[in-house]
Amino acid sequence: MNISTGVSQFQEIGxxxxxxxxxxxxxxxxxxxxxYKIVSKDxxxxxxxxxxxxxxxxxxxxxxxxxxxxxxxxxxxxxAMLILLFAMTxxxxxxxxxxxxxxxxxxxxxxxxxxxxxxxxxxxxxxFGEAPGKLGVWANDVSGIVLAFxxxxxxxxxxxxxxxxxGGE
Amino acid sequence: xxxxxxxxxxxxxxxxxxFFIPFALFFMxxxxxxxxxxxxxxWKDNTAVSIIYGLxxxxxxxxxxxxxxxVYLENFLAWVLGRLGIILILILxxxxxxxFTKGGSDLG
Numbered sequence: 506m507n508i509s510t511g512v513s514q515f516q517e518i519g520x521x522x523x524x525x526x527x528x529x530x531x532x533x534x535x536x537x538x539x540x541y542k543i544v545s546k547d548x549x550x551x552x553x554x555x556x557x558x559x560x561x562x563x564x565x566x567x568x569x570x571x572x573x574x575x576x577x578x579x580x581x582x583x584x585a586m587l588i589l590l591f592a593m594t595x596x597x598x599x600x601x602x603x604x605x606x607x608x609x610x611x612x613x614x615x616x617x618x619x620x621x622x623x624x625x626x627x628x629x630x631x632x633f634g635e636a637p638g639k640l641g642v643w644a645n646d647v648s649g650i651v652l653a654f655x656x657x658x659x660x661x662x663x664x665x666x667x668x669x670x671x672g673g674e
Numbered sequence: 675x676x677x678x679x680x681x682x683x684x685x686x687x688x689x690x691x692x693f694f695i696p697f698a699l700f701f702m703x704x705x706x707x708x709x710x711x712x713x714x715x716x717w718k719d720n721t722a723v724s725i726i727y728g729l730x731x732x733x734x735x736x737x738x739x740x741x742x743x744x745v746y747l748e749n750f751l752a753w754v755l756g757r758l759g760i761i762l763i764l765i766l767x768x769x770x771x772x773x774f775t776k777g778g779s780d781l782g
Binding site for chain 1: 703
């Protein structure tokens with residue numbers, strides 16, 4: 506027996522369609538109620554309230570195949586987070602290494618950091634360029650969006666640092 | 675005697691790369707992000723909140739396993755992470771060469 510068999514059996518008995526959506530909704534609702542104390546300060550009251558509201562997820566899951574939505578949503582969220590994580594890792598790694606070796610001119614840290622962000626998101630876009638399968642196509646689209654945001658951030662950072670430098674001088 | 679190639683094949687057959695590692699990867703990233711940004715409040719002195727963060731990350735990450743049942747996930751991850759590893763090594767090489775050149779010019 507491998508992991509695939511176990512996951513299939515969990516799917517057959519409805520763990521992914523009923524138990525997990527119910528649990529996720531319960532935990533999120535309980536966390537919000539417990540943090541903001543909207544209804545009560547008592548944890549038990551919040552827990553019972555969250556459980557009663559979450560129970561309707563079971564009914565909803567019976568009429569719609571909610572596991573497919575969760576599966577697609579969380580997988581794409583995971584890939585988006587992975588892309589951002591690697592873009593930030595590359596940018597921080599390159600920028601810190603250059604700064605610690607005193608290769609970044611003083612007073613131009615913002616410009617250099619924006620260039621590093623720009624370069625790292627471009628590298629990420631190239632890295633996801635030919636990723637296999639339909640997941641690869643989606644990852645390529647997301648990395649394109651990250652590239653666009655990185656470009657906007659770099660431009661804003663460049664102009665902001667230019668203004669402050671000019672004003673100082 | 676089992677070599678590394680055979681061991682990797684065995685692990686792949688068991689579904690470690692298709693199910694367990696994507697699950698663990700997403701769990702760790704999500705857990706780290708939740709602990710850093712604290713959407714449900716500070717977790718350091720509150721056991722209930724730290725349990726909420728751990729449980730939520732675990733439950734959400736389980737859906738990655740379900741995705742692995744339908745899509746060939748290990749192929750995608752191997753391809754992307756392999757490429758990113760090479761890029762990271764190339765950047766390290768660029769930094770080393772730049773630092774070396776800078777060191778040389780300082781001596782002069």
